[in-house]
Amino acid sequence: MTDQSQTSKTLGADLRALRRARGLTLQYLADQLGRSVGWLSQIERDLSEPSINDLREIAMLLEVPVSALFAHAPAPASEDGYVVRAGAHRAIGSGSAGLVEALLSPDLTDDFEMVHSTFAPNSRLGKLVTRPTQEVAFLISGQLDMIIGARRFTIGPGDSFRIRGEPFEWINPYDTPAVAIWVIAPPVY
Structure with missing residues (x-):
């Protein structure tokens, strides 16, 4: 499991958005990863956290650098999903x-x-x-x-x-x- 300080609760939502933008189904991506649809669905719903190796494989399949899946700066709950402060991009x-x-x-x-x-x-x-x-x-x-x-x-x-x-x-x-x-x-x- 990854450290929650490295990934934010938006990791799953970001993964889902990237998968959908590429027209990939949960089944297809799960098959490519050698994982179950349920496992991937839990990741996308932030109910489970992928390992670093899983993130590397997912990033490769989604054609994004793995760094795009990290460095979500923590935001106060009242701003999360609405405001990104200077220096937190x-x-x-x-x-x-x-x-x-x-x-x-x-x-x-x-x-x-x-x-x-x-x-x-x-x-x-x-x-x-x-x-x-x-x-x-x-x-x-x-x-x-x-x-x-x-x-x-x-x-x-x-x-x-x-x-x-x-x-x-x-x-x-x-x-x-x-x-x-x-x-x-x-x-x-």
């Missing part, structure tokens, strides 16, 4: 390619997620990515080049853009970081 993503992300949403149980993204100077995703999502982003600072479909755009502070299930790539060829707020539906982390 959950790090998400792999940090590869020069992108550092933090989840601004309280959890992954909504129809969307809001992410704070910082793109390192002179970094790029390096490939086109297509996700079954609708995404809107607002650039706070820096500049970012976006390839969306066959078009290339240079985005500056105060600009926003949308991606609707199209192939995209981000590039920061500039000498300063670019910072954006990104809204993604359904959640992907």
Whole structure:
């Protein structure tokens, strides 16, 4: 069992939301894990806690970094699920390619997620990515080049853009970081 200080009572809800966003059934995921549907259902309802190894396998099957399942900062009961205080945002993503992300949403149980993204100077995703999502982003600072479909755009502070299930790539060829707020539906982390 994991230590409750490492995972919050929203772990199960996050797992359920990620599983559903990927169109996976409890049966399918349980089969892939070599576990029972009842075991997985208890995890999703926060009635049981998975081991660290179970979390690693679940994260791999849901295609998220295991770190996205940890670091739920404790919140006062009156704020839990409603408010995420400064400094309590959950790090998400792999940090590869020069992108550092933090989840601004309280959890992954909504129809969307809001992410704070910082793109390192002179970094790029390096490939086109297509996700079954609708995404809107607002650039706070820096500049970012976006390839969306066959078009290339240079985005500056105060600009926003949308991606609707199209192939995209981000590039920061500039000498300063670019910072954006990104809204993604359904959640992907």
